[in-house]
Amino acid sequence: xxxxxxxxxxxxxxxxxxxxxxxxxxxxxxxxxxxxxxxxxxxxxxxxxxxxxxxxxxxxxxxxxxxxxxxxxxxxxxxxxxxxxxxxxxxxxxxxxxxxxxxxxxxxxxxx
Amino acid sequence: xxxxxxxxxxxxxxxxxxxxxxxxxxxxxxxxxxxxxxxxxxxxxxxxxxxxxxxxxxxxxxxxxxxxxxxxxxxxxxxxxxxxxxxxxxxxxxxxxxxxxxxxxxxxxxxxxxxxxxxxxxxxxxxxxxxxxxxxxxxxxxxxxxxxxxxxxxxxxxxxxxxxxxxxxxxxxxxxxxxxxxxxxxxxxxxxxxxxxxxxxxxxxxxxxxxxxxxxxxxxxxxxxxxxxxxxxxxxxxxxxxxxxxxxxxxxxxxxxxxxxxxxxxxxxxxxxxxxxxxxxxxxxxxxxxxxxxxxxxxxxxxxxxxxxxxxxxxxxxxxxxxxxxxxxxxxxxxxxxxxxxxxxxxxxxxxxxxxxxxxxxxxxxxxxxxxxxxxxxxxxxxxxxxxxxxxxxxxxxxxxxxxxxxxxxxxxxxxxxxxxxxxxxxxxxxxxxxxxxxxxxxxxxxxxxxxxxxxxxxxxxxxxxxxxxxxxxxxxxxxxxxxxxxxxxxxxxxxxxxxxxxxxxxxxxxxxxxxxxxxxxxxxxxxxxxxxxxxxxxxxxxxxxxxxxxxxxxxxxxxxxxxxxxxxxxxxxxxxxxxxxxxxxxxxxxxxxxxxxxxxxxxxxxxxxxxxxxxxxxxxxxxxxxxxxxxxxxxxxxxxxxxxxxxxxxxxxxxxxxxxxxxxxxxxxxxxxxxxxxxxxxxxxxxxxxxxxxxxxxxxxxxxxxxxxxxxxxxxxxxxxxxxxxxxxxxxxxxxxxxxxxxxxxxxxxxxxxxxxxxxxxxxxxxxxxxxxxxxxxxxxxxxx
Numbered sequence: 001x002x003x004x005x006x007x008x009x010x011x012x013x014x015x016x017x018x019x020x021x022x023x024x025x026x027x028x029x030x031x032x033x034x035x036x037x038x039x040x041x042x043x044x045x046x047x048x049x050x051x052x053x054x055x056x057x058x059x060x061x062x063x064x065x066x067x068x069x070x071x072x073x074x075x076x077x078x079x080x081x082x083x084x085x086x087x088x089x090x091x092x093x094x095x096x097x098x099x100x101x102x103x104x105x106x107x108x109x110x111x112x
Numbered sequence: 113x114x115x116x117x118x119x120x121x122x123x124x125x126x127x128x129x130x131x132x133x134x135x136x137x138x139x140x141x142x143x144x145x146x147x148x149x150x151x152x153x154x155x156x157x158x159x160x161x162x163x164x165x166x167x168x169x170x171x172x173x174x175x176x177x178x179x180x181x182x183x184x185x186x187x188x189x190x191x192x193x194x195x196x197x198x199x200x201x202x203x204x205x206x207x208x209x210x211x212x213x214x215x216x217x218x219x220x221x222x223x224x225x226x227x228x229x230x231x232x233x234x235x236x237x238x239x240x241x242x243x244x245x246x247x248x249x250x251x252x253x254x255x256x257x258x259x260x261x262x263x264x265x266x267x268x269x270x271x272x273x274x275x276x277x278x279x280x281x282x283x284x285x286x287x288x289x290x291x292x293x294x295x296x297x298x299x300x301x302x303x304x305x306x307x308x309x310x311x312x313x314x315x316x317x318x319x320x321x322x323x324x325x326x327x328x329x330x331x332x333x334x335x336x337x338x339x340x341x342x343x344x345x346x347x348x349x350x351x352x353x354x355x356x357x358x359x360x361x362x363x364x365x366x367x368x369x370x371x372x373x374x375x376x377x378x379x380x381x382x383x384x385x386x387x388x389x390x391x392x393x394x395x396x397x398x399x400x401x402x403x404x405x406x407x408x409x410x411x412x413x414x415x416x417x418x419x420x421x422x423x424x425x426x427x428x429x430x431x432x433x434x435x436x437x438x439x440x441x442x443x444x445x446x447x448x449x450x451x452x453x454x455x456x457x458x459x460x461x462x463x464x465x466x467x468x469x470x471x472x473x474x475x476x477x478x479x480x481x482x483x484x485x486x487x488x489x490x491x492x493x494x495x496x497x498x499x500x501x502x503x504x505x506x507x508x509x510x511x512x513x514x515x516x517x518x519x520x521x522x523x524x525x526x527x528x529x530x531x532x533x534x535x536x537x538x539x540x541x542x543x544x545x546x547x548x549x550x551x552x553x554x555x556x557x558x559x560x561x562x563x564x565x566x567x568x569x570x571x572x573x574x575x576x577x578x579x580x581x582x583x584x585x586x587x588x589x590x591x592x593x594x595x596x597x598x599x600x601x602x603x604x605x606x607x608x609x610x611x612x613x614x615x616x617x618x619x620x621x622x623x624x625x626x627x628x629x630x631x632x633x634x635x636x637x638x639x640x641x642x643x644x645x646x647x648x649x650x651x652x653x654x655x656x657x658x659x660x661x662x663x664x665x666x667x668x669x670x671x672x673x674x675x676x677x678x679x680x681x682x683x684x685x686x687x688x689x690x691x692x693x694x695x696x697x698x699x700x701x702x703x704x705x706x707x708x709x710x711x712x713x714x715x716x717x718x719x720x721x722x723x724x725x726x727x728x729x730x731x732x733x734x735x736x737x738x739x740x741x742x743x744x745x746x747x748x749x750x751x752x753x754x755x756x757x758x759x760x761x762x763x764x765x766x767x768x769x770x771x772x773x774x775x776x777x778x779x780x781x782x783x784x785x786x787x788x789x790x791x792x793x794x795x796x797x798x799x800x801x802x803x804x805x806x807x808x809x810x811x812x813x814x815x816x817x818x819x820x821x822x823x824x825x826x827x828x829x830x831x832x833x834x835x836x837x838x839x840x841x842x843x844x845x846x847x848x849x850x851x852x853x854x855x856x857x858x859x860x861x862x863x864x865x866x867x868x869x870x871x872x873x874x875x876x877x878x879x880x881x882x883x884x885x886x887x888x889x890x891x892x893x894x895x896x897x898x
Contacts (some may be wrong), residue, residue, distance in 0.1 A: 001833050016221065027715040028763035060835075060888075061694075061714035065765050091851075092840075095802065099783070102817050104808050 015046040022054035050083040075104035118694040129570040141891040159540035172527040186496040203395035204380035221275030225513035236264040251311035284311035306332035343509035355511030364505040374400040406427035413524030425458035439463040490522040572600035588615035660721030681896040683866035694720030695889035713767035740779035747815040778825040792828025837890035866894040
């Protein structure tokens with residue numbers, strides 16, 4: 001399953017979701033398909049789900065809202081281990097991703 | 113109808129059908145010609161080989177046959193002669209025995225005279241002057257005038273001989289009856305008494321008189337066989353003088369005095385008891401016919417013949433065809449004395465090849481050319497020499513070896529060969545003709561098949577071509593008949609469908625145009641409706657955006673509000689993005705307390721505006737309610753907003769930070785962008801707010817996450833608040849403005865008024881962005897300690 005346009009690409013491989021490129025989608029409605037994709041993966045019954053954001057160059061505030069909501073979703077699942085792989089290469093990641101750990105302390109945030 | 117038309121379509125040169133026929137026909141023709149040619153060549157070769165083989169075989173066989181035939185004929189002739197020799201020898205033996213035993217001789221003679229007086233009693237013929245016994249006897253005995261006494265009776269010694277010779281009556285009939293076929297057998301007395309006794313009885317003396325006048329006066333031997341008797345007398349003296357070691361002496365053919373036939377006589381001389389002299393002879397005649405029959409019976413092929421020739425070339429036996437073929441000419445012996453000979457010599461032949469023919473040696477098969485009616489005809493001739501005999505012709509006895517010749521026209525001996533060759537040739541010709549017929553037949557069948565097949569194959573294509581031409585000529589009613597289920601059939605079906613569509617479209621073009629026009633009208637109407645809707649929607653969205661922008665700008669603090677503070681100098685700049693963002697800033701004053709807020713709602717549009725309005729309202733309310741605890745302030749604000757977000761289903765949140773100033777302390781709380789502090793001495797501090805809170809509206813209770821931080825704020829210090837619209841503004845190269853650049857600008861402008869700081873930074877920022885799109889709201893606040 002993959003969602004993409006000329007600037008970005010998001011796809012799932014087994015229990016890992018990859019984000020790539022620049023996300024500047026207009027709002028929650030625009031992010032809805034991505035939300036459905038990842039939310040579906042969270043409910044597939046994996047013990048661990050990884051968000052691989054190392055290729056995610058930019059994510060606008062609506063996109064960050066999406067990640068926050070997904071993190072809250074994962075928190076509700078209880079025993080699901082959420083791993084978030086990020087990179088400090090892109091400033092926004094260092095700025096925004098720690099919030100996810102605040103929302104869900106069990107998130108395994110790996111900023112490389 | 114189309115099909116008929118197309119089937120009559122001629123196979124034009126260059127048409128598919130013509131090419132098809134040409135290619136297939138050519139291939140078959142080539143194949144047939146090659147195989148046919150090979151077959152013909154082989155048949156011809158076979159025929160040639162067979163002819164050669166058969167020819168050689170037949171020639172060998174024919175020559176062998178002729179050779180064998182000649183051998184066997186020669187054996188037959190020899191056998192015949194030997195039989196005659198034997199008969200003569202038998203008679204001679206009996207007579208010789210009589211001579212050798214005179215006593216028994218006279219007894220036997222007396223006995224015969226007694227029992228057959230006719231055999232010994234002679235009657236004198238006055239007129240002819242000879243004596244002869246009367247007819248009725250077994251043998252006739254003639255006694256010539258010079259053997260008669262005065263009384264016309266035989267001399268006594270002659271009479272004795274008559275009696276003695278009567279023994280012939282006992283032997284001769286039996287010999288004549290059996291053994292070789294003999295004309296007559298006889299006894300001739302010695303030269304002193306040459307009586308002539310012959311069995312069977314004939315009018316012997318009378319015949320002699322008629323044929324040989326004068327014989328009655330001359331000695332028999334000298335008259336008829338001059339030299340013969342003397343030769344024998346010579347032999348009596350010395351047997352070695354015999355030319356051939358045999359007593360039998362043969363005469364050349366002559367005309368028999370008695371029968372008038374051409375005969376050959378075989379004599380065996382009788383000797384006196386003391387063997388010192390000749391005592392007469394025993395003889396037998398055979399007609400030349402008998403020999404000739406054997407020879408003339410030779411029939412090789414159709415006109416092959418045999419001949420029997422004396423060593424001098426005189427041909428004694430030959431049939432008339434042979435005589436003619438060999439060009440022999442008969443001539444009567446003109447010598448006049450003795451028996452009349454026959455002169456028919458090969459040497460006198462009109463055929464030069466025959467005249468030169470050598471008889472003295474056997475040469476095997478010879479090939480001769482004989483003249484026949486002006487043409488030279490090839491003949492095969494083979495000459496066999498018979499066993500040598502003693503021959504008397506005239507004069508002394510000499511050795512004679514007769515030659516047997518077999519002559520066959522080569523043409524006839526080769527006839528079987530020719531026949532075989534003809535058969536082979538005929539068979540070959542027949543095969544050739546059959547082969548040619550077969551080829552022609554095959555060609556015909558193939559031609560018919562190819563034409564039929566091509567017609568079948570190309571009729572579909574031709575029909576298609578014709579139909580296509582008619583469509584070109586705007587006859588859209590045309591359809592092709594589908595006769596096959598192959599690709600051509602499929603093409604035909606497709607063509608028919610196409611033709612139908614063309615027909616339909618052409619015939620219904622006007623109607624179609626009308627329909628299409630109507631459809632287009634409908635579509636146009638629909639489009640204008642949609643356009644109107646779109647315009648309405650746009651208007652609505654535009655209105656919405658206008659409202660949102662209005663709200664955003666409406667709730668911002670008024671300019672004079674910012675100038676109300678003695679201790680602080682505050683300046684702010686906000687520029688909504690094209691699609692109206694959700695930036696928020698506020699300066700709330702309550703008593704001597706000042707609360708400066710800055711935030712950023714996710715997303716754009718009316719909802720963001722409304723959320724921002726809510727934030728502003730709640731913040732004002734809390735401020736007015738005297739909430740001085742920064743943590744509690746944010747917690748309550750979040751709590752109120754979270755509930756409203758759930759209710760309004762506004763799927764958004766916001767970052768939000770506040771600066772609380774009571775104239776002495778500057779307290780920072782809430783999570784937002786970094787706060788930049790430029791000290792009067794030029795130091796730049798960047799204060800991270802990540803640990804001071806969490807975005808508003810995500811969680812119901814965020815009290816656990818809210819922290820405060822005190823910022824020392826002295827005279828001349830400058831605090832900069834901004835939204836990410838500043839730091840994440842992009843230039844043409846996609847480069848971000850960034851926090852460092854912001855800090856540098858702040859440092860550059862630190863000594864200027866807050867108003868100028870903001871204006872300067874914004875000027876630099878706008879220069880940086882250039883023509884690049886502004887993605888997000890840009891908000892910048894500068895707070896300077898006076």
